[in-house]
Structure formats: structure tokens, C-alpha cells
Amino acid sequence: MNLYDSNRILDLTKKINYTLTENLKEADCYILNTCHIREKATEKVYHDIGRVKKAFRNKLKPIVIVVGCVAQAEGEEIKKRNNAVDLILGPQNFQNLASALQKTRTKNIYTDFLCDDKFDSLPPSSTPEVSKLITVQEGCDKFCSFCVVPYTRGSEYSRKVENIFQEAQHLVSQGAKELTLLGQNVSSFKSNIFEKGEKVDVGLASLCNIISKLDGLERIRYLTSHPKDIDDLLINEHFENEKMMPFLHLPIQSGSDKILKKMNRNHTQKDYVELIKKIRNKIRNIAFSSDFIVGYPGESEKNFEETLELIEKVNFASSYSFKYSPRPGTQSSIKHIDIVDEKTSTLRLKKIQSVLNTQQKEFNESFLSKNVKVLFTTFGKKKDQYVGRTPHLQPVHVTSNENIIGRTFDVKLENLTSFSFHGKILN
Numbered sequence: 001m002n003l004y005d006s007n008r009i010l011d012l013t014k015k016i017n018y019t020l021t022e023n024l025k026e027a028d029c030y031i032l033n034t035c036h037i038r039e040k041a042t043e044k045v046y047h048d049i050g051r052v053k054k055a056f057r058n059k060l061k062p063i064v065i066v067v068g069c070v071a072q073a074e075g076e077e078i079k080k081r082n083n084a085v086d087l088i089l090g091p092q093n094f095q096n097l098a099s100a101l102q103k104t105r106t107k108n109i110y111t112d113f114l115c116d117d118k119f120d121s122l123p124p125s126s127t128p129e130v131s132k133l134i135t136v137q138e139g140c141d142k143f144c145s146f147c148v149v150p151y152t153r154g155s156e157y158s159r160k161v162e163n164i165f166q167e168a169q170h171l172v173s174q175g176a177k178e179l180t181l182l183g184q185n186v187s188s189f190k191s192n193i194f195e196k197g198e199k200v201d202v203g204l205a206s207l208c209n210i211i212s213k214l215d216g217l218e219r220i221r222y223l224t225s226h227p228k229d230i231d232d233l234l235i236n237e238h239f240e241n242e243k244m245m246p247f248l249h250l251p252i253q254s255g256s257d258k259i260l261k262k263m264n265r266n267h268t269q270k271d272y273v274e275l276i277k278k279i280r281n282k283i284r285n286i287a288f289s290s291d292f293i294v295g296y297p298g299e300s301e302k303n304f305e306e307t308l309e310l311i312e313k314v315n316f317a318s319s320y321s322f323k324y325s326p327r328p329g330t331q332s333s334i335k336h337i338d339i340v341d342e343k344t345s346t347l348r349l350k351k352i353q354s355v356l357n358t359q360q361k362e363f364n365e366s367f368l369s370k371n372v373k374v375l376f377t378t379f380g381k382k383k384d385q386y387v388g389r390t391p392h393l394q395p396v397h398v399t400s401n402e403n404i405i406g407r408t409f410d411v412k413l414e415n416l417t418s419f420s421f422h423g424k425i426l427n
Contacts, residue, residue, distance in 0.1 A: 001182045002068065004133040006033045009067065009094055011123050016098050024055050029063040029101070034070035036152050038325040045070045046081065053084045063087070063101065067094050069152035073328070075109045091153055092138070095122065119159055124167070128174035130377040130406045131389070136164050136207065137183030142226060144253075145264045145331035146293065146324065149184050158183075158191045161202050161210065168211050175406055177375055178219035178389075179211065186222045187229035205233035212243045218408060219375060219391070223249045227267050227275055238283050246283060247317070247392045250276075251291035255310025256303035259296050264331070269310055276314050287317035287363065287392050294352055295324040295345030298338035304348050311355055317363045317392060318419075319356045323349050360419065364394060367413050371426060372396075374411045376404045396421040 009031060010020060021027050030052050035041040045066065056062055065087040066078055072090035079088060087100055088109045100108075125132070139154040140147070168179055181204070183189060189204040202210070208220050220243050227250055238244045250272075254260055257268045279286055292307065311319075323345045326333035367390070374396045376388035386404050388396050388411075396411055397420060398404075404425075411423040 001133075001135055001138075001184070002033055002035055004135050004182055005068065005091060005094065007125065007127060007133075008122050009033065009097060011126050012094070012098050013101075014126060015123055016101060018101075024052070027062060029065070030056075031065045031067060031097075034066060034068035036069035036073050036148050036327065038322065039327070040325070042070050042074070045078075049078075049082050049084060053082075065089065065097070067091070067097070069148070071109075072152040073148065079109060119163065124170050125174070128176075130176060130375065131178040131180070132171045132176040133180050133182055134164060134167055134171070135159070135182045136222075137186050137189045140184045141188075142185060142228075142266070143264060143331075145262065146253075146296065146327065148327040148330055151329050153184055156185060156188055158189045161191045161193045161207060164207065165210060168217070169214060172214050172216045177217065177406060177408070178221065178377075179217060181207070181211075181220070181222040183222075184224065185226050185229065187225035187234065203231070203233060205231070205237040208234075208237055208244060209241060212241050217243065219243060219245050221245050221247070221393075225250055227252065227265075227272050230275060230279070235279055235282050238279075238286065245391045245393070246286040247289070248279070248286060249289045249291075252310070253291055253293050254296065254299070254303070255307035256299070257306075259299055259303050259307075262298055262332075263293075263296065269306065273310070273313055288314060289318040289320070290314075290316055292319060292321040292352055292356075293324050294321065294348040295340040297324070297332055297340065299324075299340055299348075304352075308352065308355060311352070311359070315363075316356060316359050318360045321349060321352050321356060364416055364419065364421070367394070367421070368416060369413065371410050371412050372423075373408055374398075374423070375408045376406070378405065390421075394421060395419070396423050398423050398425055400425065 018029060032045065032048055034045045049064070052064055064085050066085055067089040068091050071078065071088045075088045078085055086108060089096060093112060137156065137158045139156045140149045141156045143150055171179065187204055189207060191202045192199050193202055204222065211217065212220060225248065252272050253263055253265060255269050260268060276288060294304065372390045374388040374390055376386045378387045379385070380387045380397050384399050384401060386398055386400055390396060396413065398411060410426040412426055413421045413423045415422040
């Protein structure tokens with residue numbers, strides 16, 4: 001979602017005649033789009049502001065703007081600590097960027113929750129790409145005790161179906177073959193449309209079905225989902241709609257019921273495993289990725305072993321894992337009890353990542369020598385090299401004498417290096 005927001009910010013600046021530069025020292029406007037999900041990401045914000053100040057030390061002072069979730073959560077703190085920062089915009093306020101740049105500012109912190117204003121103000125994307133992102137939902141009402149999203153992105157908001165479809169239509173007309181629908185909790189998407197004078201509810205399954213009608217669109221993905229919101233309609237849409245990719249990112253965070261309860265996840269390990277089984281029984285070729293937090297306050301060695309047991313039961317195609325990071329204002333950071341020491345958290349992280357990496361390697365190795373449809377999206381690093389993705393999101397490198405970006409080919413997967421394939425185009 002931060003990548004999506006950054007691209008839309010770039011579109012806004014183009015409207016007032018700014019152009020992108022790769023050279024920091026020649027820039028006269030520096031925009032830092034920020035993430036507050038972990039402490040390390042927040043620390044980088046202040047480090048980067050210092051780096052900018054140093055780079056601009058010997059030239060006319062540029063405009064420095066901080067946007068995103070750190071701006072939302074720590075706007076006053078940023079202003080107090082950094083006189084170099086001119087403008088601070090929360091994630092639902094960057095639509096004010098262009099007007100603020102063009103006039104003398106009387107207000108330099110914008111942190112209201114203005115979803116409607118934000119999306120209604122955004123210009124059409126001007127960067128044609130084969131694989132594009134669309135934010136369809138923002139915010140979250142789950143209030144997991146470790147998560148800062150409800151405080152930085154606000155309560156759940158779903159965009160109008162008509163507006164999403166228009167954006168999707170525009171992107172496909174520009175050459176997009178794959179669309180990824182984004183939301184902090186995208187599976188909770190709820191909107192409506194009018195059909196024959198009656199209001200009809202639209203969830204994520206129906207939205208995917210509507211978008212799939214676009215000629216030229218080949219693939220649909222979505223993230224991130226909560227296990228509580230995966231319903232039969234969405235599972236059935238995967239089964240019936242060939243444009244739905246057989247890969248689902250479904251975070252669980254922990255395999256321990258005790259820790260899941262402390263996290264306020266509102267499901268158990270058994271609920272999660274049964275959901276996985278239910279989906280696999282319907283869609284045989286589907287694969288799963290997940291998120292895991294180790295060292296959550298109160299996590300015992302037994303609780304950690306329960307997480308490893310869950311991982312063995314599910315067998316993930318890929319996953320993300322992190323040490324617990326207390327976020328200001330969240331329930332887990334307020335209580336300050338049963339803290340797991342840093343050494344133990346580090347050891348647990350290494351252990352869980354070793355297991356997850358082994359599962360990913362075994363999953364990828366099962367595709368060697370097979371023929372897989374690959375949509376090519378970008379140039380590779382070598383001459384005549386192109387990079388694409390399989391339906392399961394695995395990167396594939398091939399060599400071609402002609403430009404194949406935007407095209408789908410059957411590819412024989414011949415070699416696996418780290419987590420990327422090298423293959424040969426068959427057709």
C-alpha cells in the first residue's frame with residue numbers, strides 16, 4: 001500500500017510540473033513516505049531526515065515533506081525535532097500535497113481521516129505497468145493488540161465499486177495485465193452497487209468478479225486478509241474464476257491459542273488450520289503465505305513450539321517473520337509485562353525463519369522441470385533478460401531476443417537460485 005501511495009503522490013506532483021529525480025542532491029523537493037508498523041521503520045524516518053539535511057547543507061533549502069503513517073502518529077514530534085521539515089501529511093491527507101506546495105502554508109500538519117477526499121482527489125495513474133496496485137480498502141477495525149494500523153490508517157473504509165472499476169479500467173487500458181487489490185484488511189471489503197433500482201451488497205468476492213470482466217486483464221490478486229473474513233463466496237470465486245491467482249497471503253502471527261488471545265486475533269490455531277483445509281479441499285493448487293511475530297509478551301517456549309507445530313501442519317509456500325516490536329499506543333505496549341528478552345527473541349526468529357525458508361525451498365523445488373504460465377513484467381539485470389511471475393508469485397528469469405514484457409508464456413522451470421527460477425520459453 002505504501003508503494004501504491006508513493007506512485008499516487010508522484011502523479012500529484014506531476015500535475016504541478018515536478019519531475020522525478022534519482023539524484024538526491026539535485027532535488028528541490030524531498031518527499032519521504034513512511035511506515036509505522038515496526039520501530040525500526042520509524043527510526044529510519046528520523047535518520048533519513050538527517051541524511052537529507054546533510055545532503056542539502058550547501059544549497060538553497062529545499063522543501064522537505066513527510067507523509068504516511070509516521071506522519072500520522074508522530075506529526076508533532078517530527079515538527080519539534082526537525083525544523084527542516086516543511087509539511088507533514090498523514091496517509092489520508094496527501095491529496096493536499098499539490099495545493100500546499102503551491103501556496104504559503106498556514107498549516108503544516110495534516111492528519112485528519114479523509115478517505116473520501118483522498119481518493120476523489122487522486123488523478124489517474126500515469127505510469128503504465130504490467131502489474132499494478134489498487135487500494136480498495138483502508139484502515140482496520142480488528143484492533144489486534146500489537147498493531148498500530150487502526151490509529152494511523154483509521155477505521156475500515158471501502159471505496160465505491162464504481163470508482164474502483166473505473167481505476168481498474170484505466171490501468172488495463174494502459175497495459176496492465178495483473179491487478180492486486182490492496183487493503184489493510186482487504187477481505188473485509190464491503191460496498192454496494194445499484195442494479196435495476198435496488199441496492200446490492202458487494203464484498204471482495206463480488207468485486208473480484210466484477211473486475212474480472214475487463215477484457216485484457218489476465219490476473220487478479222489481493223492482500224492482506226484476516227482469517228475471520230475469508231468466506232465461502234471468496235473461496236468459491238477462487239474456484240470458479242480463472243483470473244483469480246491460486247496464492248493467498250493469510251497472516252496468523254502465532255500458532256499458540258494463548259498468544260492469539262493476547263493478540264486479540266479472535267480465532268484459534270484450530271480455526272486457522274480448518275480454514276486452510278477447507279480452502280485446499282476446494283482449490284487443489286492453492287498455496288499460502290503468512291506473517292509471524294516471535295517474542296510477543298508472554299510467549300513461552302511451549303507457545304513458540306506451538307507456532308512451529310502449526311507451520312509444520314500448514315506447510316507454507318513463503319512467509320514473513322519478525323521479532324515483536326512494541327508500537328506506541330497499542331495495548332501490548334501499554335501493559336509492559338512478560339517481556340521476552342532480546343536474545344531469546346533473536347534465537348526464536350532464526351529458528352522459525354530456518355523452518356519457513358526450508359518449506360519455501362521445498363515448495364519451489366516441486367516446480368522444477370515443470371511447465372508453468374509466466375506473465376513477464378520487467379527487464380532483468382542482464383542483456384536480453386526478462387523477469388516474470390508464476391501464478392504462485394514466484395519470480396522467473398528467461399532470455400529472449402525480443403521484448404516480452406506484458407506477455408504470458410509457457411515456461412519450463414530449469415534452475416532454482418535462492419528463491420528465483422531460471423527457465424526456457426516453450427511457445
